[in-house]
Amino acid sequence: MTPVGQKQSGERVRARRDLRTAGAAILLLALCGGIWLWMSATASERREKVLATVPTFPVRGQDQQSRRARPAAAPQERAPDRAPPPAPEPAQPARTDPITSFVLKPAPYVALVHVNALLNTPLFARIKECVPVGWRQVTESMEQLGIDVERDVDRVAMMADGMALSGFFEGKPIARNIASQWSEVEERSYRGQTLWMSRSRAVAQVGNLLVLGPRDSIEPLLDRALDPAPAAADPQDVYGDVFVRTDLTALLGSESRRDDATAPDPMSAVLQALSSVVVRANVWDLVALSVEGKPQSGKDVRDLASMARGALAVAKEQLDPGDVDLATLASLAKVDASKDALLIDLALPGSELFDKLHFPCPGAEPQAPGVSAVAP
């Protein structure tokens, strides 16, 4: 063998060795890429499942359209949709229904809950599962008043001075039944409606609407329901399974609105710069929450939006990236600034809150042999 031949042979050996080395390098990289794809596919499936359980964010006019794609795992026993109860007073054809008028009139705090919608969500099913005894007590006590909670109650409106319920109450003496449980009941008429008043409380029924509150507030409460909504108020603004409007005085107090020495966290600072907030939420397995805030005069809504985005980014940084569920929900969070309002969309875990925040759920815990979850 010549030296040239030895050199060629050595180069062939070196080339084969380099080829093997390169192959090993490619194999290592391909292994990582493959594992990542497999992990990502698993995470993607999980993400799709989570997204399927998020209801659509509240939108104007949502009652006229299907609000959520029904997930495969959704419970099938959703109660059949019933037509909304007829308005009790057909005297004014163009007016909004009484409970919407009740909500639209100015108040420091007012909330409207679509009970009928909430009762048929997986989240509420979980609550019922957790407190079966408490739920049974509520339904039984309401039955004594003539109300089937799961079928008769449509909406509940609450404010600091009292509340109103709308539902299928026409022809049922619900208010009279409530009053019969009080002592020293006085009965009188106001604007053609009968009021039942005890020393401290009062109730009235206007067809399908019940109004309850302190004795001194019952007449203004009834006025809220019977008078037409203010001309400037748009009934279409009231949407979402849960609707809350507040000027934040109850939450922050007038003292905390003043500039003081303590530096609040970014989200508190955003809240303190708002003059009013409207919170709307749709509920299914999870909660799609939409917050609309009006800034105080002199506050730049774009600055507030930037502050809210910063606060959200900080919160996202605190999340465990391996938790696909929470990461998916965090990806749905959004902050927008319109001309005169700050808009924040958040998707919140609903039933999972019981597990993640360790809320007690005694009804779902395994029972010891011979012990019943529901009291006899």
Add this chain to the structure above:
Amino acid sequence: MLVTMFFALRNDIVQGMAASARQFRAGGIVDGTVLAHALGRGAAAGEYWSLLVGSVVLSALFAPPLLEPRRNTLLLAQPISRADVANGIFLSVWALAVAIFGVSGIAVFAGLRLLGLPVAPGLLLVPLLITVAFAAIYAGVLLATYLFPNGLLAAVVGMTTLLALLVAGNTEAAQPGNARPLAGFFFGILPKLVDLHREAMRLGGDAGMGAFAIGSTVAYTLAMLLVVRIVARRSER
């Protein structure tokens, strides 16, 4: 680094912020433990990026002088291969970085504890993750150095790699659950700098540590070192 730490600990602003954090009393779910975890996560993130960026720039200047033909003639006269020299350079720089990261990690942990902030002991493991990330970048820098033996170019390659991986790791497609077949595979083979940063934050927050980001980045480093061996063997001029 230690001198900077010393002056930082004596800084009135730092002392004031630490005192505010110590005095912070929040209700609800933000209790002292949650606050300590949040501080730990922030400290881990700061430690990770500051040490990583600093080390990438400085380490890039080591290898080029060693590869100059006039300097390594005697070295290569010994019974060692060029591939062994490449491995030696990588290991020596890596060992130096490990020592610096380790000491700095202990200094950060001790400093925060001295300030009265009850950060999690997991913060002490953050240098391990910085080491993994550094090794991945330095393997690329060493490869560039063999191809073009210039210190400045190596530093540029190191910083560009770091920035590119930072951007890539933050893209939507690189998040779990968003991967598409081809792009997902591409992101899968890259070093997981951003994921390692998140793992570091988990350690700082007293949570467990995921293995994939570490394993994947180590695999990339090994693959890159294999390529460096090939280039080193063929670098005889």
